[in-house]
């Protein structure tokens with residue numbers, strides 16, 4: 001007899017529907033899986049057999065052939081265990097065919113028959129046509145994120161069969177606790193705690209409002225990490241489509257999702273400079289896991305100690321910074337992951353961090369030169385905002401009243417983002433070509449100001465557009481939304497884009 005069971009597999013961060021066809025016929029007992037299974041998928045044979053036997057169900061002593069269709073698509077992982085087991089039971093007549101009509105299955109099986117979670121439940125469910133999907137209890141919230149399927153769960157294969165037959169109940173779906181908080185709801189801290197750093201406070205507000213990449217250079221203790229963390233708290237909640245895309249990426253990477261299943265707040269990722277290329281940009285041998293740059297999509301990627309990252313890793317950031325996606329080529333074709341992140345980087349000005357205070361710096365000139373060269377000019381050029389930060393002085397830390405908190409600043413950020421949306425972009429950092437000319441127009445005096453900066457090599461050709469975008473955001477934040485940029489905003493934008501030499505010391 002033949003059975004066809006609906007399921008899906010991951011390809012990158014997307015699900016692809018798969019039909020598990022199971023054929024049971026007379027002949028020598030055998031169990032074959034065809035249709036490009038990978039090792040984990042092929043090992044399903046042993047898990048499925050053991051799970052069926054430990055569930056007290058009969059294993060057909062016949063010739064069993066499983067075909068995973070479409071057969072040209074490589075299948076990775078163990079999520080097809082459950083659909084295979086159900087297929088064997090249907091094809092051998094142990095479970096009525098009508099019971100699995102319009103039902104899809106996703107789950108790994110333990111040898112004891114336990115139904116286990118699989119990574120990527122959100123995109124996997126997204127690919128399913130049937131109206132009901134059966135998953136592991138731990139995947140219920142994730143499976144329900146899309147809201148298009150009836151989600152059913154059971155702890156064991158025996159419990160799945162009993163519920164399908166109507167002799168037992170499905171597990172109740174736990175009510176989500178804590179609503180729809182995103183991973184960035186971990187303590188990111190309030191902006192009111194950043195005291196005595198007016199310029200840095202201004203820069204992170206501008207970065208958040210316009211989606212502008214930010215580089216902070218300063219000695220240890222200047223609060224660079226603290227600033228980067230506060231920045232993510234200023235970003236508005238994710239748009240529904242971005243929230244879903246971000247959730248799919250985190251799901252496909254096997255990351256823990258918030259209680260409600262959906263990531264609705266901007267993520268904050270801070271990979272260590274020792275992270276491998278695969279961990280950062282994505283990759284892996286059997287299944288392609290999204291990297292940190294994709295997990296940061298929709299939010300902030302914070303690279304602390306930028307100069308310590310491997311040059312190859314920093315090079316690999318260029319394409320996603322341009323395109324908002326990362327393409328990874330593999331034997332079975334290329335996949336691409338979203339990677340639209342706000343890049344915030346921090347660096348010491350020299351290996352010891354004290355280059356700003358010459359009497360404290362212990363570095364040799366050669367060491368400082370080597371350090372500077374790790375930060376290539378093309379990479380530094382991609383930061384819209386480049387800023388030196390110092391340790392705040394005691395007077396400023398203790399004096400004056402309270403600093404403005406995150407909520408007030410986030411409100412201004414959200415207004416600025418709304419203005420950008422009316423221009424047809426998510427943030428001013430996306431303005432280019434005709435849109436930039438229309439919404440960030442230059443009068444003769446503004447043009448002269450930029451021409452001067454170019455002539456004095458304070459600006460590169462690519463930098464011109466970046467300065468215009470930042471000036472646009474500065475104008476929006478001050479409530480001037482007319483299309484013409486004023487000199488005042490261009491000057492501040494130029495000031496917030498300090499020359500690398502001013503931050504890291506001149507090449508000598």
Ligand SMILES: [Zn+2]
Pocket residue numbers: 350351352353354355361362363
């Ligand atoms: Zn030094």
